[in-house]
Amino acid sequence: MTVHLFGGKHFDRAAELRSNLTEIGEILSGPAARLVPMHRGRSLLQPGEPMTAALVTTDAWRDIDSTRCVLLGRHLEYYCFAVDMSHVPEEQLAEHGQLADLRLSGPMLGDDDAALLACARALLLWHREHQFCGRCGARNEAHGGGHVLRCSDPDCGRSQFPRIDPAIIVLVDDGPRCLLGRQASWPPQRYSTIAGFVEPGESLEDAVAREVGEETGVRVKDPIYHSSQPWPFPSSLMLGFHAQAADFNITLRDEELEDARWFTRRDILDGVIKLPPRVSISFRLIEEWFNRGDEGALLQRLPSAGSW
Numbered sequence: 001m002t003v004h005l006f007g008g009k010h011f012d013r014a015a016e017l018r019s020n021l022t023e024i025g026e027i028l029s030g031p032a033a034r035l036v037p038m039h040r041g042r043s044l045l046q047p048g049e050p051m052t053a054a055l056v057t058t059d060a061w062r063d064i065d066s067t068r069c070v071l072l073g074r075h076l077e078y079y080c081f082a083v084d085m086s087h088v089p090e091e092q093l094a095e096h097g098q099l100a101d102l103r104l105s106g107p108m109l110g111d112d113d114a115a116l117l118a119c120a121r122a123l124l125l126w127h128r129e130h131q132f133c134g135r136c137g138a139r140n141e142a143h144g145g146g147h148v149l150r151c152s153d154p155d156c157g158r159s160q161f162p163r164i165d166p167a168i169i170v171l172v173d174d175g176p177r178c179l180l181g182r183q184a185s186w187p188p189q190r191y192s193t194i195a196g197f198v199e200p201g202e203s204l205e206d207a208v209a210r211e212v213g214e215e216t217g218v219r220v221k222d223p224i225y226h227s228s229q230p231w232p233f234p235s236s237l238m239l240g241f242h243a244q245a246a247d248f249n250i251t252l253r254d255e256e257l258e259d260a261r262w263f264t265r266r267d268i269l270d271g272v273i274k275l276p277p278r279v280s281i282s283f284r285l286i287e288e289w290f291n292r293g294d295e296g297a298l299l300q301r302l303p304s305a306g307s308w
């Protein structure tokens with residue numbers, strides 16, 4: 001099984017505890033509980049090699065409202081709870097670690113720490129954006145260990161569940177060449193695989209064909225699922241595919257891309273473009289295509305400056 005950044009191998013989500021409020025309360029008041037704080041979108045980390053998630057004892061913040069703690073699961077020997085500390089000065093967190101952008105710091109974390117922090121970020125941002133019922137406007141209350149938000153109005157009682165936005169990301173090739181595009185906001189020379197959100201009533205395979213067609217004008221065939229990567233910025237799930245090109249003429253049909261081109265393996269080795277970060281699913285898709293050729297293994301051939 002392919003494991004990408006933010007998709008930890010051994011992180012136990014302890015879903016069986018979510019409906020047991022009594023046990024959750026006992027855990028929170030006991031020595032096995034640890035808090036995983038977030039402050040204005042940033043995660044709290046412990047420096048080191050690798051960096052780790054800062055796991056703070058509940059004694060550090062005795063006055064914290066337990067209803068604001070979201071059960072993440074078991075990590076190491078602890079039960080971990082995400083908590084949004086954006087309401088306090090960040091200096092209060094400094095003694096427990098350093099605040100960092102998870103998107104930038106994720107590659108410096110171990111698999112399970114990255115997965116734990118990704119889960120915390122996604123759930124806390126969902127809580128922040130869904131404080132009120134979308135049906136009647138009453139305040140929502142957390143249930144199920146923080147994995148359900150339920151309207152506080154008994155006449156409504158609407159339940160909401162964590163939002164996940166599925167997006168396809170696809171490496172299209174014709175054998176010797178692969179199709180990559182770039183957005184205007186990216187650094188110079190940076191190209192990546194084609195990606196886009198899945199629309200309502202659409203299969204993943206249909207989304208692959210539509211997105212590639214809309215962005216580049218290229219028709220594709222035989223999309224094959226590769227792997228997935230959670231991307232909590234704020235709530236995407238990237239679904240990776242390989243697909244074969246059915247034609248080769250590129251026509252930029254919308255404003256998503258500044259440029260799209262066909263690139264050979266030699267183009268990549270010659271540094272014509274900069275690839276996506278090596279921890280991304282887009283790099284993995286490019287790598288798998290590259291390794292099917294005669295140029296050797298990409299990671300052994302590519303200089304460190306080849307991606308960013």
